Amino acid sequence: MQSKETRTILITGCSSGIGYACAHGLRERGYRVFASARKPEDVERLSSEGLEALPLDLDDSATIRDAVNQVLSRTQGRLYALFNNGAYMQVGAVEDLSHTVLRAQLETNLLGWHELTCRLIPIMRNQGYGRIVQNSSVLGLAALAYRGAYRVHGPSPATMPPTSPGLRRILSSRRLDQVLTWTSDSGRR
Ligand SMILES: NC(=O)c1ccc[n+]([C@@H]2O[C@H](COP(=O)([O-])OP(=O)(O)OC[C@H]3O[C@@H](n4cnc5c(N)ncnc54)[C@H](OP(=O)(O)O)[C@@H]3O)[C@@H](O)[C@H]2O)c1
Secondary structure, eight states, rough: OOOGGGGEEEESEEEEEHHHHHHHHHHHHTTEEEOOOOOOHHHHHHHHHEEEEEEOTTTOHHHHHHHHHHHHHHHTTTTSEEEEEEOOOOBOOOGOOOOOHHHHHIIIIIIIIHHHHHHHHHHHHHHHHOEEEEEEEEESSSOOBGGGGGOOOSSSSTTTTHHHHHHHHHHTTTEEEEEEEEEEOOOOO
């Protein structure tokens, strides 16, 4: 059984879907959940549902920094887990995807993830424990037509598998853990 101190988690992308379900699900299981969302109305809604909600837009460094500071100020500088979940999919034939939309997706799905993770690794390293969960996709293992951009999806396909083993090796040498999930279709429409 984990101590109360180690049952804290920051989740990105809690406005809907997996992030929303995990925020409520983990809270029901006794975790102290910091549920983040990028839109103010979603932060307000999550708060009204009893969650500790805060703004975090992966495209905006200031909100990443502020969210991390806010969480740490409420937990005496400690955090057990980060769930990198926030991201978005882009449907379309590869030949139709402009650099502009691909760059925007990389900003959110890869660089935002990277920035947030890098802010929290030193905290976890110093406290001597921690877990980083990367919500990847089964599409990292299997290709689908019109889902080409999904393979440049941050916490997933093309980018995570190459970077994850390296990160895990570094973290495990310091008793930190990284989990990579290969989520399949949740069936939500
Ligand atoms: N559902 C599946 O079957 C499935 C399968 C494989 C992998 N996944 C992965 O699971 C994760 C969640 O997917 P989901 O199905 O739950 O989709 P979803 O309901 O669309 O949730 C995506 C979340 O990411 C947030 N997000 C988007 N851009 C963001 C940004 N710039 N900063 C912060 N948050 C941002 C969205 O916020 P807004 O509401 O503000 O846009 C939303 O809260 C994604 O990484 C997805 O690729 C899902």
